[in-house]
Amino acid sequence: MTLSHSLPEPKLLHLFDVLYTTRSVTRCAEQLGQSQPTISIWLGRLREQLNDPLFVRTPTGMAPTPRADALIGPCREILESLRRLTTHEPSFDPGTAHRRFRLCVTDASHITLLPRILEHLRKVAPGIRLEAARIDGNTEQALESGEADLAVGFVPWLGGGMYQQVLFAQDWVCLSSAQHPRIEQTLSLERYAAEGHVQITAGTGQKLLETALMHQAIERRVILELPGFLGLGAIIGTTDLIATLPRHIGETLATMHSLRVHDSPVAITGFSVKQHWHARYHLDSGNRWLRGVIQALFQAQGRSSGARPPPTPHVR
Structure with missing residues (x-):
């Protein structure tokens, strides 16, 4: 099954991708920077063009129809092709930006990292909304899908397709x-x-x-x-x-x-606290800006620890 001959507008394809990922009209509106009524209008146009409901409201969120499941792959391929055709990405202006960033962090980071990050953002980026999520078994998928922007902490199990940058060592x-x-x-x-x-x-x-x-x-x-x-x-x-x-x-x-x-009188193996992000968002201007903020706030002085790319990035 393929997309219809009359290809929907890129913004409608982007809507489809984000709504499929978030399963929430509210979160979709936040990520796209649009009002919920606008998202509903766009979804109506997409349903009409593709002749399918695409998403059905359920107690757990917006569930995709079988046709939506079949179309999400081709949709993302088209969006990736459009991204490659873009020769210049607009710069990210923290002073005027209105965007939600989601950080996956450890319990300790609520005390050690988040207060400093939030203090800095309130000064230089008043329109930014910060959301903290737990580091767990869903973290890798959240980074890949864009549901989360960064994971900060000791996360040794993250797999391929990730970049990482050392911030500081821990004993x-x-x-x-x-x-x-x-x-x-x-x-x-x-x-x-x-x-x-x-x-x-x-x-x-x-x-x-x-x-x-x-x-x-x-x-x-x-x-x-x-x-x-x-x-x-x-x-x-x-x-x-x-x-x-x-x-x-x-x-x-x-x-x-x-x-x-x-x-500690007990010899315990130390570890490094790192920030992690998916290769799909390596060049995203907002993601780059946030990574730079965290690096400036927490990276150990004098340490050379540039971002290390994954050996074989992949997108499932």
């Missing part, structure tokens, strides 16, 4: 209360094993910690498990418990709650 620290009755400036391995611990069950780096403890046969006495870092600083500051976590979030919480930071 591991321990936090304790400044008034801890048994720990002062130095935290020994023996004291580490004897104290009660708060364990964070979320975070993409936690497997590194668990692997290190297992290999070194260190068994912690876990008193509290938390699904994320929310509330951790207050708990450490008001108890004699300790926590092991990456340095960036650890030092941030220590500053916020007047805690002590100790080098």
Whole structure:
């Protein structure tokens, strides 16, 4: 099945692509920078030209019809051909732009990264809307489809078709209360094993910690498990418990709650925090601008870590 001989306008093809991806008229309107009534009018024209409803409203969103499923491939091929024919992409002006950017970030980044990013955007790009999403098994698909713009964090499982750029390295620290009755400036391995611990069950780096403890046969006495870092600083500051976590979030919480930071007495493999984006959007002017903002805010000074392209980019 192919598109009709009377090819729809590019804007209608773009609408079809975005609506197929988002399954939401509201999100489609946001991404295209149009009002919902305009999107409804365009969709009506597309339905008339293709002689099919294309999308049916359901409790979970706009579900594509079988004809829509059949046409999405040819539609995207045409759009990609049109993109290649474009010799000049309009520059992105953050001062006047009205656009939603979606970042996939870790739980810790809500505390360490997002406040600085948002503070900067409020100053230089007041029309930008920022949306945070979790890093999970859907992150790669979200980057490929354009549903998400960037993933920032430790995401070692992302596959082909991705670019990545190192922002900063992470090692591991321990936090304790400044008034801890048994720990002062130095935290020994023996004291580490004897104290009660708060364990964070979320975070993409936690497997590194668990692997290190297992290999070194260190068994912690876990008193509290938390699904994320929310509330951790207050708990450490008001108890004699300790926590092991990456340095960036650890030092941030220590500053916020007047805690002590100790080098981890356990040897734990470090990792790099990177920003990731799909090859499809490597040349998108808005995506490039946002990547530059994040690089300027967080990339370690003096580090040479240019974007590394994937060996064999692919688009499914």
